[in-house]
Amino acid sequence: MAANTLGRPGGLVRIWAHKLYLLAWAPRSAVRVGMDVVDEMLDMLGDPVGARQFIERALVPTVNDLKLLPYLVPVQAQYAVVRAYCGDYDGARRLITELRSFAVDELAAAELENQRQLVERIAAGRHSLQRLPPPPGAGPLPAEFRELPERGRNDQCFCDSGLKYKQCCGRQDA
Numbered sequence: 001m002a003a004n005t006l007g008r009p010g011g012l013v014r015i016w017a018h019k020l021y022l023l024a025w026a027p028r029s030a031v032r033v034g035m036d037v038v039d040e041m042l043d044m045l046g047d048p049v050g051a052r053q054f055i056e057r058a059l060v061p062t063v064n065d066l067k068l069l070p071y072l073v074p075v076q077a078q079y080a081v082v083r084a085y086c087g088d089y090d091g092a093r094r095l096i097t098e099l100r101s102f103a104v105d106e107l108a109a110a111e112l113e114n115q116r117q118l119v120e121r122i123a124a125g126r127h128s129l130q131r132l133p134p135p136p137g138a139g140p141l142p143a144e145f146r147e148l149p150e151r152g153r154n155d156q157c158f159c160d161s162g163l164k165y166k167q168c169c170g171r172q173d174a
Contacts, residue, residue, distance in 0.1 A: 014033050014034075014036045014037045014040060015037050017033045018030050018033045018034045018037055018058070021033060022062075027066045027068060028068060028071070030062060031059060031062055031063060031068060031071045031075065032071075034054070034055075034058055034059045034062070035059065035074065035075065035078055037054060038051045038055050038059070038082065039078075041054065042082070042085065042129055043129075046129040046130055048082055048085035048086045048129065049086060051082045051085070052079075052082045052083065052086050055075070055078065055079050055082055059075050059079075060075060060076075060079065063075050072102060073099055073102050073103055073108055073112065074111070076095060076099055077095075077096065077099055077111065077112055077115040078115070080092040080093075080095040080096045080099070080115060080119055081115055081119060081122070083095065084118070084119040084122040084123060085122060085129060089119070089122070089123040092122075092123075093116075093119060093123075096112065096115060096116045096119060099112055100112065
């Protein structure tokens with residue numbers, strides 16, 4: 001965030017922050033920084049496929065599994081935009097339409113409308129991604145976030161805590 005404040009890209013260090021928050025059992029912070037990861041994958045890397053993989057395999061399961069209701073609409077709205085960038089315009093439109101009933105205040109409704117308009121601009125070809133040059137010293141995206149494997153309840157948790165998923169990020173009592 002400090003680099004962004006100074007007008008410089010932060011690189012993909014937020015991926016490591018996302019993992020740290022999961023390890024520290026700070027799921028709300030993990031979701032917020034994870035949404036920033038998706039934004040950076042789109043804005044810096046111009047990589048909607050990587051952003052879709054991250055949001056589908058890390059953010060959406062975290063929000064759903066931990067029942068983080070305040071993040072349902074923002075994460076799903078971001079997912080709709082990512083789907084539009086990936087060419088799934090009908091799926092993105094359908095998702096935005098479904099989310100309208102969950103936007104309970106004016107701020108959420110306004111943000112959802114902004115996302116709907118962005119989806120329409122993407123679908124019409126009036127908005128596209130541009131890949132920024134990587135910041136100095138930036139390495140490739142870590143392999144564990146390029147290709148996240150499916151996980152079962154008895155598999156080791158994706159956050160590298162050493163616990164089974166069902167005893168860590170997949171706990172039902174959270």
